[in-house]
Amino acid sequence: MDNESINMLLEALGKVKDYGWHLEYRREQRLWKKVYIPCSLSDAINSLFKHEMDAIRKNLNLKNLSTLKKADLATELINLIPGQYKRVLHMLDQERYALVKKIAKNGGFVPATDIPISQVESLLEYSIIFPGLCNSQRILYIPQELLDIFSQIDNARLAKIVRRNTEWIRLTQGMLYYYGVADLELIMDRIKQLTTEEVDVLEFLPVLDMASQYYGQIYPWEYGLSDHRILNPEEIRHEHEIRPDIDYYPFTKKQLLQAGKPGYIDRSPALNSFLSFLTMHYIIPDEELDEIAMELLDIINLDLGPAHIIDYLQSFLEFPSLEFAQKVAAHIMDLNNNTRNWRLKGYTPNEIYQREEKHLRPLSSRPFKQDSADYNMANSRSRTKVGRNDPCPCGSGKKYKKCCGK
16 A cells, blocks of 8 residues: 555544544433432323334334334323333342442432443343433433332342342353353253252243343354354354363353353463563563453454464564564463363363373473373384384374374
8 A cells, every 4th residue: 555545544434433422422411311209100201202112122022012103102101111110120130239229329310420321231231220410410310110119129039039140140140251151051951050940941031132232242042142252153052072082171150150240350370471571571560460461361262373472562662682582382281281172162172182192292391291101102112113003102092193193
C-alpha cells in the first residue's frame, strides 16, 4: 500500500470507530428515561420503546402479542407482568437477587453505578428492574406493584432457590470454562453428582437462559452449550468426539464454582512462573498482567500456536536479545504443556501424555540427563540394528515402527 492508501484506510477506520461510539452513546441515552419515584408499572412500561416491550414479551414467553401496536402491547404487559414476576424472581441468582433486595430496602430505587449497560438491558428485558433518570441521576428502580410481589415472596424458600440457581450457573460456567463445549446431559449429570440433588430440566433451562443474557458467558448452540470465547463450537465438539477413551476431567465442585465466576483466570504454576518472569524484566501493572494472562490462555485454547503468543507479546514488549527470546519460548512451551485445554476435555497436554507411551510425552524443560538404563538401551541399538517389525528395545511390547521408530 502507498501512503495515500494507508491514510485513506486509517481515515475510514476512524470514521467507523466514531460511528460505533455514536451508536453506543445513542443506545445509552435512549435507555435512561425520566422517571418519578415511587413509580407505577403503568408509567414504567409506557415509558419504554416498542423494541424494549417486544424484548420483555419474548423473554417472558407471552403468546399472541407479536402483532400488537405499541399502546395495545403496553396495556397487555401491564396486565400480564405481575403474574409472571414471581416466576422471574425464582430464576435469579445471588448477584441479581441481592440487587433486587437492595432496591426494595431503599424505597424502590438505587443509583446505577458500576453496572455494565448490557446487564442493565438484561434486567429490563425480563422486567426485573427498570433503568431511569431521576433528578439528573441514573437510577435502577422497581415499580411499586412488583415491589409488593417481591416483599410477599422474599422468604427462606426463595433464598434457597436463589442459592440453587447460583450453583447451577457457576457450575455450568465453570465446566464451559474448562471444557469449552458440553451437551446439556453432561452438564446436568455433573451438577447432580456434585450437588447430590436432582436437576429439573424445565427449571434449569430458564435459569441458564436468563444468566446467559446477564453474564454473557454461556452461549447456547445446536448441540448444547458453549463458552463465550469459542468461535467455532463444532470444532471443539469434534475434538472431544475423536477422544472417546478420555473422560472429561473430574473437577471438584470447589474448582468449578471458582472457575464459574466472571473474569476468572486459571493461574497454574506455569502461568504464574511466566508472569513472574515478565514482571522481572518489565514494569506491568496488575490489571494489564491479568489481561495478558487471559489473552495467553485464550490463544492456547484457540490452538493458535506458540508463534502467535510470541507475536502477541512483541506487539507491546521489546525482546532485548536472542537469549531472552529463547527464555520466553521455553516458558511458552511449559505454559502450553501445562494449561488446561478445551480440546483435551479439561486436561493439560502433560496429563494426557502421561497416559500414553513415553515417546508421546512432552520434552522436559530441564536438560536431558541420561541414566544407566538409557545408556544400556542406546548401546544395544548401536550394536544391533533393529528391524521395523521387531519388538521395540524400550520394552513397550510394541513393534519398533509403532513405537520408538515412529
